[in-house]
Amino acid sequence: MSEENKGPGKTIIGLECHVQLDTKSKLFCGCPTTAEEPNSACCEICLGFPGSKPVLNRKALDYALRVALALNCEINREFFFSRKTYFYPDMSKNFQITQYEIPVGKGGHIILSSGKKIRIDRVHIEEDPAALVHSEGLDASRYTKVDYNRSGIPLIEVVTAPDLSSPQEARDFLDQLTTVLHYLGVFDLQNGTLKVDSNLSIEGNERAEVKNITGKRSVEKALAYEEVRQKGLVKKGVHMKRETRAFNEQTSTTRSMRSKESEADYGYIFDPDLPTFELSDSHLEEIRGNLPELHGIKAERFMKQYAIDEYTAQVLSANPVLGDLFEDVSKKVDARFAAKFLSRELLAIINYNNLSLATAGLDPAEISALLEMLLKGEVSERNAKQALIKYALEKIPPAKYIEEQGLKKDLDTDQIEDAVDVVLKEQEKAVADFKAGGQKALNFLVGQVMRKTKGKVEAREIQSILEKKLGA
Amino acid sequence: MVSSIAEFVKQVRMEKMDVLEHTAQIFDEIESNSELNHFNVVAKEQAMQQANEIAAGIKIGRHEGKLLGVPISVKDCVCVKGMESRAGSKILSGYKPTFNATVIEKVLVEGAIIIGKTAQDEFGFGTFGTNANIGFEAPKNPLDQDRACGGSSAGSAGFTALTKFTHASIAQSTGGSIASPASFCGVAGFTPTYGLVSRYGLIDYGNSLDKIGTIGKTVEDASLLLGIISGHDPQDSTSLEERFEEKGEAKKIGIVKELFEKSDDKVSKECKKALGKLEAKGFELKEISLPLNSEYGIAAYYLISMTEASTNLARFCGMRYGLHKELEGHFDEYFSSVRSDGFGTEAKRRVLLGTFARMSGFRDAYYLRAMKTRTKLINEFKNAFKEVDVLAHPTMPVIAPKFSEIEKLTPMQNYAMDLCTVPANLAGLPHISVRAGEVNKMPVGLMLTAGHLRENILSSIALEVEGAQ
Numbered sequence: 001m002s003e004e005n006k007g008p009g010k011t012i013i014g015l016e017c018h019v020q021l022d023t024k025s026k027l028f029c030g031c032p033t034t035a036e037e038p039n040s041a042c043c044e045i046c047l048g049f050p051g052s053k054p055v056l057n058r059k060a061l062d063y064a065l066r067v068a069l070a071l072n073c074e075i076n077r078e079f080f081f082s083r084k085t086y087f088y089p090d091m092s093k094n095f096q097i098t099q100y101e102i103p104v105g106k107g108g109h110i111i112l113s114s115g116k117k118i119r120i121d122r123v124h125i126e127e128d129p130a131a132l133v134h135s136e137g138l139d140a141s142r143y144t145k146v147d148y149n150r151s152g153i154p155l156i157e158v159v160t161a162p163d164l165s166s167p168q169e170a171r172d173f174l175d176q177l178t179t180v181l182h183y184l185g186v187f188d189l190q191n192g193t194l195k196v197d198s199n200l201s202i203e204g205n206e207r208a209e210v211k212n213i214t215g216k217r218s219v220e221k222a223l224a225y226e227e228v229r230q231k232g233l234v235k236k237g238v239h240m241k242r243e244t245r246a247f248n249e250q251t252s253t254t255r256s257m258r259s260k261e262s263e264a265d266y267g268y269i270f271d272p273d274l275p276t277f278e279l280s281d282s283h284l285e286e287i288r289g290n291l292p293e294l295h296g297i298k299a300e301r302f303m304k305q306y307a308i309d310e311y312t313a314q315v316l317s318a319n320p321v322l323g324d325l326f327e328d329v330s331k332k333v334d335a336r337f338a339a340k341f342l343s344r345e346l347l348a349i350i351n352y353n354n355l356s357l358a359t360a361g362l363d364p365a366e367i368s369a370l371l372e373m374l375l376k377g378e379v380s381e382r383n384a385k386q387a388l389i390k391y392a393l394e395k396i397p398p399a400k401y402i403e404e405q406g407l408k409k410d411l412d413t414d415q416i417e418d419a420v421d422v423v424l425k426e427q428e429k430a431v432a433d434f435k436a437g438g439q440k441a442l443n444f445l446v447g448q449v450m451r452k453t454k455g456k457v458e459a460r461e462i463q464s465i466l467e468k469k470l471g472a
Numbered sequence: 473m474v475s476s477i478a479e480f481v482k483q484v485r486m487e488k489m490d491v492l493e494h495t496a497q498i499f500d501e502i503e504s505n506s507e508l509n510h511f512n513v514v515a516k517e518q519a520m521q522q523a524n525e526i527a528a529g530i531k532i533g534r535h536e537g538k539l540l541g542v543p544i545s546v547k548d549c550v551c552v553k554g555m556e557s558r559a560g561s562k563i564l565s566g567y568k569p570t571f572n573a574t575v576i577e578k579v580l581v582e583g584a585i586i587i588g589k590t591a592q593d594e595f596g597f598g599t600f601g602t603n604a605n606i607g608f609e610a611p612k613n614p615l616d617q618d619r620a621c622g623g624s625s626a627g628s629a630g631f632t633a634l635t636k637f638t639h640a641s642i643a644q645s646t647g648g649s650i651a652s653p654a655s656f657c658g659v660a661g662f663t664p665t666y667g668l669v670s671r672y673g674l675i676d677y678g679n680s681l682d683k684i685g686t687i688g689k690t691v692e693d694a695s696l697l698l699g700i701i702s703g704h705d706p707q708d709s710t711s712l713e714e715r716f717e718e719k720g721e722a723k724k725i726g727i728v729k730e731l732f733e734k735s736d737d738k739v740s741k742e743c744k745k746a747l748g749k750l751e752a753k754g755f756e757l758k759e760i761s762l763p764l765n766s767e768y769g770i771a772a773y774y775l776i777s778m779t780e781a782s783t784n785l786a787r788f789c790g791m792r793y794g795l796h797k798e799l800e801g802h803f804d805e806y807f808s809s810v811r812s813d814g815f816g817t818e819a820k821r822r823v824l825l826g827t828f829a830r831m832s833g834f835r836d837a838y839y840l841r842a843m844k845t846r847t848k849l850i851n852e853f854k855n856a857f858k859e860v861d862v863l864a865h866p867t868m869p870v871i872a873p874k875f876s877e878i879e880k881l882t883p884m885q886n887y888a889m890d891l892c893t894v895p896a897n898l899a900g901l902p903h904i905s906v907r908a909g910e911v912n913k914m915p916v917g918l919m920l921t922a923g924h925l926r927e928n929i930l931s932s933i934a935l936e937v938e939g940a941q
Contacts, residue, residue, distance in 0.1 A: 044569075047792065049793065050567065050569075051551040051569060051571070051573060051673040051676075053707060053708050054709065085782075085786055087803075087807055088803075089791065092787070092792070265832050267827060272680035272710075272780055273709060274710075275710055
């Protein structure tokens with residue numbers, strides 16, 4: 001936020017992040033975590049029918065342990081579950097099975113891209129409630145439908161200390177967190193949901209909690225709104241009260257739901273249907289041993305090992321697939337050249353076309369071959385990019401595409417100069433414009449020569465010939 | 473003389489006992505005694521169909537099954553697929569489970585015939601069977617219809633005492649709900665080690681205390697049925713991997729001083745007489761004191777069980793199954809309205825008290841303190857079992873009370889009646905109630921408690937007590 005917001009006092013932010021773990025089956029029953037039809041993936045357990053009992057999915061516990069370890073947490077060796085009781089139509093039992101006294105992990109941290117350390121208070125496991133569906137929007141729908149497919153999907157909750165000092169830092173924190181989760185293979189970046197309860201206060205005042213915000217961008221927006229709102233009130237001398245607020249996606253604003261005094265008391269008890277689970281040394285070490293190299297460490301290694309700059313190293317290590325691709329390609333091609341090309345050109349194509357690196361199926365050998373041609377001057381940058389787009393979208397190997405389309409640079413200097421001469425003759429007006437000082441006209445002429453040469457020649461080479469011939 | 477289950481099955485296999493006729497007769501008996509209110513569901517049609525299938529199987533030589541053709545009644549709180557299972561509560565009206573409890577699967581595999589769901593205090597909340605919800609009537613003791621059966625497995629014990637046919641019942645105990653009615657009706661009630669029998673399919677009262685067990689006319693029948701329903705079940709996370717000990721020797725019996733002192737003199741005397749007969753047979757008797765359990769058992773038990781119950785009962789809100797109404801207003805109002813109509817007085821009392829005990833500000837003083845107390849009470853038992861093999865005391869401090877007497881009890885006086893049964897239940901220890909004598913022509917039960925998984929020594933001593941009658 002800008003200078004004007006720094007008046008009343010520092011902004012203090014803490015987050016509670018709920019992330020769906022990407023397990024095959026639910027936390028306490030064998031139902032699948034993915035299903036097309038509403039209410040098609042549920043059984044007596046996730047529907048909370050009387051007589052049914054939960055059985056812990058050990059895979060979910062292992063996933064949570066990976067997260068806690070990756071977030072540098074101290075790991076508890078004995079876990080039990082608790083019942084958080086409150087009445088709500090999305091709760092099949094009107095209590096949620098969660099961890100209260102003893103979480104899986106506590107006392108960890110995440111390092112932001114600025115190098116700032118954000119403390120993590122705890123990481124615990126709990127079950128997701130059912131989804132409430134309003135087919136025609138919250139206000140217009142006459143009925144609320146309940147979809148129990150979501151009921152019982154494993155969630156981890158990551159709770160930070162109030163160490164964040166701006167909405168931008170909060171966003172950076174969430175980026176770092178989701179990157180770690182993606183690296184661990186426990187979170188689906190594209191389909192997995194991230195829900196956040198955010199607490200913001202202005203130093204010396206009570207805080208407001210904005211509940212249940214979906215997605216990183218919305219969290220940043222909600223916090224930005226809260227920061228301005230609260231600073232405005234503090235400036236006016238308004239006494240802030242603790243309250244719970246809701247975020248409106250459409251207007252990017254928040255509104256009060258209830259004051260903290262009327263907050264539910266969840267009356268936690270130990271869940272007597274689930275025994276205490278003990279974590280053995282060998283199992284913990286096995287999980288620790290299987291942790292991948294995380295992005296922060298990988299970025300540092302990339303900088304040292306490949307002599308690339310910090311920003312590029314961070315971009316390449318933010319996605320494990322991209323990092324692996326880079327390292328494979330670097331075995332054949334100059335690493336710094338590969339780093340630049342992959343972090344700029346490839347990522348731009350992937351993002352622009354809404355593709356996923358994980359599913360794009362890019363073969364490092366094909367990319368290496370393309371980069372080798374580019375380095376040897378056998379193909380222009382423009383045509384190399386074109387070939388890469390075709391590869392990413394249509395799986396046509398780039399070398400084959402260049403060959404078939406006749407895009408190899410097979411012109412000698414004389415042939416290029418001939419093409420330039422033809423254009424200069426054809427475009428008398430542009431030549432005149434250029435001579436009168438029109439820089440735009442030069443770009444136009446470069447474009448015309450490129451068209452004549454099928455983009456085989458680099459623009460800067462054409463430009464220097466043109467400038468020479470026009471005596472610029 | 474009614475044949476034991478083992479004898480009955482032998483007769484069935486030899487085709488000397490007609491399963492169809494036996495089943496039809498037991499339903500005639502149930503119908504002609506319907507005013508005793510032992511059953512919440514009489515599953516005649518379903519049972520006769522099962523009997524037909526079994527009879528047809530016998531003719532083609534299908535003789536397997538330790539319960540071949542044996543009528544088994546099931547406490548209402550144990551889920552039977554497709555059979556209305558209400559745990560004695562109006563709020564579960566119309567709830568037909570989509571699955572069988574594990575114990576039901578186990579008895580069906582052995583050829584049992586499920587004859588119906590037996591009456592109980594609503595959700596097991598009672599000592600006499602009289603906390604029957606709206607639409608249910610309190611079960612009557614077949615030995616004196618002015619008196620209660622005991623509870624909460626009232627119908628299971630009442631009908632076991634009444635029937636002139638071979639039969640046993642699947643019952644359930646949280647704080648004494650098998651032993652109490654067994655004692656008042658003069659039958660054998662076997663409550664296993666916590667975790668020995670799967671709770672999958674049991675409509676919960678207090679999950680850390682709930683145990684499915686058995687009631688039989690004799691110790692032999694109750695033990696046989698318990699053997700069948702016990703065993704590890706991966707669907708119940710608290711189910712034990714171990715089975716009970718195959719053999720065990722028991723010589724020393726501990727007489728629990730405080731529980732004899734606090735029971736009615738005549739009841740205590742009958743129990744002492746039965747123990748005297750055991751001494752004559754070579755058992756060694758030793759007085760044991762359990763001061764902590766006698767003093768704090770009731771308080772710890774009611775706090776823990778009500779706290780757990782208040783969360784278990786949260787799910788009943790008229791949204792997914794059971795009692796429901798026209799949807800109107802805010803969901804909070806709708807839930808409250810269904811719960812106000814669906815729960816009886818005692819259920820409401822326990823939800824309120826149980827919720828209070830776990831609220832922040834009170835949680836440490838009540839719920840957590842009760843949990844800590846429980847550990848101390850268990851340790852007291854552990855020390856006692858260093859000195860003796862089995863503990864003995866009256867199951868109930870009185871004989872079956874009259875309905876008119878129960879009406880006069882305050883809730884606290886009512887809860888105090890569980891004094892003798894609560895300690896073993898809190899500690900998850902196996903115990904059996906066996907008929908040991910009578911006072912005013914009403915039976916007196918002797919309760920025997922052993923260490924975890926020592927069910928076998930309980931059977932053998934209880935057989936001795938029964939044989940000496």
